[in-house]
Amino acid sequence: MVKLSIIVPVYNEEGAILDTINRLKEVQKKIKDSSEIIVVNDGSTDKTRLILNDIPGIKHIGHNKNKGYGASLKTGIKEASGEFIAITDADGTYPVEDIPMLYSHMNKYDMVVGSRTKKGAKIPLVRRPAKFMINKLAEHISQTKIPDLNSGLRIFKKDIAIRYWNLFPEGFSFTTTITLATMTNDYNVKFIPINYYKREGKSSIKPIKDTANFISLIIRMMTYFRPLRILAPLGIFLFLAGLIKAIYDLFNNNYIGAGSIMVILTGIQIIVLGLIADLIIKRTKL
Numbered sequence: 708m709v710k711l712s713i714i715v716p717v718y719n720e721e722g723a724i725l726d727t728i729n730r731l732k733e734v735q736k737k738i739k740d741s742s743e744i745i746v747v748n749d750g751s752t753d754k755t756r757l758i759l760n761d762i763p764g765i766k767h768i769g770h771n772k773n774k775g776y777g778a779s780l781k782t783g784i785k786e787a788s789g790e791f792i793a794i795t796d797a798d799g800t801y802p803v804e805d806i807p808m809l810y811s812h813m814n815k816y817d818m819v820v821g822s823r824t825k826k827g828a829k830i831p832l833v834r835r836p837a838k839f840m841i842n843k844l845a846e847h848i849s850q851t852k853i854p855d856l857n858s859g860l861r862i863f864k865k866d867i868a869i870r871y872w873n874l875f876p877e878g879f880s881f882t883t884t885i886t887l888a889t890m891t892n893d894y895n896v897k898f899i900p901i902n903y904y905k906r907e908g909k910s911s912i913k914p915i916k917d918t919a920n921f922i923s924l925i926i927r928m929m930t931y932f933r934p935l936r937i938l939a940p941l942g943i944f945l946f947l948a949g950l951i952k953a954i955y956d957l958f959n960n961n962y963i964g965a966g967s968i969m970v971i972l973t974g975i976q977i978i979v980l981g982l983i984a985d986l987i988i989k990r991t992k993l
Contacts, residue, residue, distance in 0.1 A: 716779030938981030946974030
């Protein structure tokens with residue numbers, strides 16, 4: 708019986724995929740439980756498909772067009788037989804040799820994340836400012852330190868992915884989503900420092916567009932899981948702004964303007980809306 712399913716999403720990785728699969732096969736030998744390797748070819752236009760067709764001992768699934776990183780992982784999870792899901796990239800950036808070490812902690816945790824914080828990890832400089840800002844937003848939601856929000860090397864229980872299935876986007880935000888979902892819902896998550904290597908080939912990440920998508924996702928997740936974290940500060944700000952304006956008008960003009968009253972009421976409404984949303988979420992979890 709398969710216990711661990713290792714999923715590798717692939718898009719135009721003809722230069723690295725064979726080496727990655729060979730390394731994963733060596734990893735399988737070090738895992739005491741039965742495991743499988745599932746490779747999802749996401750509509751590659753290079754020789755990736757031909758290379759995968761010639762590799763024995765893997766489950767090869769193909770998309771007829773490029774659907775995105777998240778879509779590939781979801782396809783792999785659907786086909787996975789294991790109770791636990793391990794994910795990694797095909798480009799050679801992650802130390803897949805650490806998978807047995809991460810897996811050894813799954814008896815105590817719901818998800819174990821390879822955090823790219825080990826000394827010498829080669830995170831591209833262009834990504835670091837955006838990564839820092841996104842991490843801080845995520846930590847504001849969860850009220851917990853998150854060493855690496857969107858690492859692509861992690862192991863998690865399959866039933867967690869099933870529970871939050873409809874929240875997972877088709878693009879690069881799958882890892883961000885599952886991190887926030889677990890960190891805001893009292894799952895046991897462990898971060899273990901790992902290395903991170905220079906990638907083989909060209910990255911398909913678009914820094915500006917993907918950063919904007921990540922921030923948008925985090926705000927949506929904040930509204931979904933911790934609405935008070937975003938609505939309460941906004942409501943309090945509007946309430947105080949309206950109150951200050953009302954006091955100013957009263958002392959200087961001997962009346963309170965309609966605009967001030969509207970801002971105060973809007974602030975109160977937003978706070979109440981946040982409280983109601985928070986109560987609904989807590990009731991849903993019961």
